[in-house]
Amino acid sequence: MINRVLIVCVGNICRSPTAEYLLRDRLRGKDKQVESAGLAALVGQSIDPMAESVLAANGLSAAGHVARQVSQDMISAADMVIAMDRRHVSAIQALAPHARGKTFLLGRWQGDVPIPDPYGRDRAAFEKAYTMIREAVDSWHSRL
Numbered sequence: 001m002i003n004r005v006l007i008v009c010v011g012n013i014c015r016s017p018t019a020e021y022l023l024r025d026r027l028r029g030k031d032k033q034v035e036s037a038g039l040a041a042l043v044g045q046s047i048d049p050m051a052e053s054v055l056a057a058n059g060l061s062a063a064g065h066v067a068r069q070v071s072q073d074m075i076s077a078a079d080m081v082i083a084m085d086r087r088h089v090s091a092i093q094a095l096a097p098h099a100r101g102k103t104f105l106l107g108r109w110q111g112d113v114p115i116p117d118p119y120g121r122d123r124a125a126f127e128k129a130y131t132m133i134r135e136a137v138d139s140w141h142s143r144l
Contacts, residue, residue, distance in 0.1 A: 002144050004033045006078035007106070008088055012038030012067035014051045014119050014126070015084050019106055019133050021055060021062040026141040035078075037070035039091050050123060054130045072096045082106045082140070085114035107132065109139035 005023065009016035016036035024034045047055075047062040055062055075081055075096040081103040083089045092103050107113035115132050118125035 002079045003031065004077060004079045005035070005082060005144070006070075006074055006080070007034065007036040007082045008039060008070055008092060009036075009084045009115075010038055010040050010088070010117065011045075011119060012036055012041040012069075013045050013048045013065075015115055015117065015129060015133060017047045017062045017065045017067075018051055018055060018130060019082070019137055021060050021065070022134055022137040023141065025060055026137060027144065030144075032144065035074070036065075037068050037074055039070055039088060041067045041069040043067055043069055048119065048126075050118070050126045051130075054123070054126045058130065058134075070095070075099045078102070080104065084117070086112075106136045106140070108136075109143075110136055 007016045007019045020034050020036040045067045047065045052062060072095060081092055081099055083092055084106055089103050093100050105112050106115055115129055118129040
C-alpha cells in the first residue's frame with residue numbers, strides 16, 4: 001500500500017511543490033502523506049512566485065512551502081518516489097539504488113512524458129507545466 005509519496009525535481013521550488021500540493025488536494029481526507037524535495041534544492045526558499053500565482057489561479061496555495069534537499073532517508077521513508085524526467089529518476093536511483101522499484105515519472109500514465117522546467121521562463125511556461133502536472137497528478141490519484 002502506498003501511504004507516503006515523495007515528489008522530486010531539481011530546485012524544489014516549481015514543479016515538485018506544484019505536484020505536491022495538487023496531489024495533497026486530491027488525496028484530502030485519505031491517510032496519505034505527500035512531500036517534495038529537490039536534487040539540487042534551493043534550500044530554504046519558498047515556492048517560485050509564478051508557480052504560486054498559477055496555483056492560486058487554480059484555487060490552491062503552496063505559500064508555506066520551504067525547499068529542501070532530497071536525501072537517502074527521505075527516499076527510504078517513501079513508499080513511492082515520483083520524478084519529473086528520466087534524468088531525475090536516474091539521479092534518485094544513483095543516490096538510493098534500493099529505490100529502483102518504487103521510482104516513477106510523474107507523467108507515467110501519459111506515456112512517460114517529462115514535465116518541462118518552467119523556472120526562469122514566462123507565465124505561459126508555468127501554465128503549461130501546471131496543466132501537465134495536473135493531468136499527471138489526476139492519473140496518479142486514481143491509482144493511489
